[in-house]
Amino acid sequence: MATVMELKATARPKSGKGAARAERRAGRVPGVIYGNNQPPVTISVNDRELRQRILAGRFLTTIYDIDLEGKKHRVIPRDFHLDPVRDFPLHVDFMRLGEGATIRISVPLHVVNSETAPGVKRGGTVNVVAHALDLECSVDNIPQYIEADASGLEIGYSLHLTDIKLPAGVKSLTREDATLVTIVPPSGYAEEQRAAAAAAAGGTAAPAAGAAAAAPAAGAAPAAPAAGAAAPAAGAKAPAGGGDKKK
Structure with missing residues (x-):
């Protein structure tokens, strides 16, 4: 009431x-x-x-x-x-x-628990996109405000109208996919993310590059034996495809 x-x-x-x-x-x-x-x-x-x-x-x-x-x-x-x-x-x-009339009314949106959101703890900022909601309800059931719980939001994530539970008998006149609250990344966050991604990609590519350098190029002659290396054993077969053909 x-x-x-x-x-x-x-x-x-x-x-x-x-x-x-x-x-x-x-x-x-x-x-x-x-x-x-x-x-x-x-x-x-x-x-x-x-x-x-x-x-x-x-x-x-x-x-x-x-x-x-x-x-x-x-x-x-x-x-x-x-x-x-x-x-x-x-x-x-x-x-x-x-008596019993139904009206359309704009009710304030209160964002709660934003200080415990993971995105805020990592330096993000709460951005309230909608400060009020347009509702339809009976005159005896007008909510003083609507709560939006932001405790689970990460950086770059948002709360939409579909994430909000309205009181019984209250109908929203705002579109269902409307964004209400979002966590904005801190300054320099995008550059840090790109640098971290580049570092991770570089660490993965380094072993592959080393392996490629160790393998001989296609069609290249075999490397000369190291100084002091033992000569091939007598009667040993020539490398496949590398010996002279019998005349």
Whole structure:
């Protein structure tokens, strides 16, 4: 069951830029509640409280019961806008949630146990390719995050969506072969691998090269006997193919 938070709001009968600026000057953030086949309702919420909720994290994946002058509206935040300079909220949108509704939502991906990965111990770096997953689930079963266990990754290896176990009743909208996490090799790793491969290949080829040098070339005359070597025994046969033919 998803955690439901409380949030107080005030009805905002006037709309438009002028009315929105007046709300901000009063320390409130203009917003709107829409969806579930009901007309939209313009509201405003306390600036400080909304800012704290946003900065706390998981704002867009948290269900809220908005108390609007005594009436409760079960909603989920769908969007908010921040001032590009001062970074305070300018506007917030909430979507109504009907009972048993199914929604599409983006949930954060948390990479765990990366410090124990063999690739990291050998100097590799964890590269998080996807920081969130697009999911479809019921409003009562929204996961706060999805875990990706990187403890078994070597350098150059990756975790894909097919390696992740999603909670029951949660469907992924991301393609199955999507790469989520990979271990990037350290600087100079490729050169070290090539040098090691070359050294291994050189060690294997050296004995073969020595054997080839020891063997006489095809068609070459036999080497002269070493000084002091014993003469062939009397009556010994000439080398095959090397003696004179009888006339």
